[in-house]
Amino acid sequence: ELKVEQNPLFLSMQEGKNYTIYCNYSTTSDRLYWYRQDPGKSLESLFVLLSNGAVKQEGRLMASLDTKARLSTLHITAAVHDLSATYFCAVEGNTPLVFGKGTRLSVIA
Amino acid sequence: GAGVSQSPSNKVTEKGKDVELRCDPISGHTALYWYRQSLGQGLEFLIYFQGNSAPDKSGLPSDRFSAERTGGSVSTLTIQRTQQEDSAVYLCASSSRTGARDTQYFGPGTRLTVL
Numbered sequence: 001e002l003k004v005e006q007n008p009l010f011l012s013m014q015e016g017k018n019y020t021i022y023c024n025y026s027t028t029s030d031r032l033y034w035y036r037q038d039p040g041k042s043l044e045s046l047f048v049l050l051s052n053g054a055v056k057q058e059g060r061l062m063a064s065l066d067t068k069a070r071l072s073t074l075h076i077t078a079a080v081h082d083l084s085a086t087y088f089c090a091v092e093g094n095t096p097l098v099f100g101k102g103t104r105l106s107v108i109a
Numbered sequence: 110g111a112g113v114s115q116s117p118s119n120k121v122t123e124k125g126k127d128v129e130l131r132c133d134p135i136s137g138h139t140a141l142y143w144y145r146q147s148l149g150q151g152l153e154f155l156i157y158f159q160g161n162s163a164p165d166k167s168g169l170p171s172d173r174f175s176a177e178r179t180g181g182s183v184s185t186l187t188i189q190r191t192q193q194e195d196s197a198v199y200l201c202a203s204s205s206r207t208g209a210r211d212t213q214y215f216g217p218g219t220r221l222t223v224l
Contacts, residue, residue, distance in 0.1 A: 030138075033212065035215075042200060042215045042216060042217045043152075043200070044215075044216040044217050045212050045213070048212050053117065064177070088151075088152065090152075091129075094167075096140075096142055096144075096154060096157045096165070096213070097144075097152075097154060097213065098154070099144075099151050100151065101153040102151060103152040
């Protein structure tokens with residue numbers, strides 16, 4: 001059974017700082033997604049990572065995938081308040097997607 | 110273009126009643142998914158439709174839950190004899206399922222409250 005673990009689950013960071021969210025998964029998969037969810041809103045697709053070593057960047061967010069280590073990271077550079085949200089990673093297994101529990105990010109001045 | 114739409118946005122019902130939740134996927138998307146998001150539980154896969162294939166119902170939590178997709182487009186998730194533990198946000202997503210880049214696009218969800 002595919003399990004997806006994110007850490008940390010809660011993250012409070014100061015504006016301007018850097019931080020990394022980690023996503024580990026338990027069985028082989030070569031397709032991993034990162035989503036953002038604002039309070040009371042639905043999920044917004046951020047990145048899809050399809051191969052080992054894939055790296056994608058959008059603004060202050062950069063995601064990478066290591067399929068051998070079964071690990072993806074979401075790196076936040078010079079955080080700003082607008083990045084405050086919950087971030088989910090999701091891995092495609094036998095069922096379409098298995099989600100991590102999410103990382104609730106709060107960026108404070 | 111139009112995204113995934115869901116209705117109603119909020120539904121309050123009494124325990125034991127049946128409810129129907131509707132999802133309109135993005136036009137042309139062949140794959141449709143239902144998920145449930147409960148407080149503190151993350152997102153849970155419920156059911157998946159792909160074209161004319163038999164749906165993957167492996168995530169449905171009990172036989173009170175069922176879903177259908179008519180004409181390969183609109184889907185309805187039905188919960189019979191609702192229980193308080195069914196209270197959650199029900200999210201629908203669709204994808205084109207062409208090639209390898211089949212990102213799922215999510216609707217705004219239906220918040221179900223069972224009293």
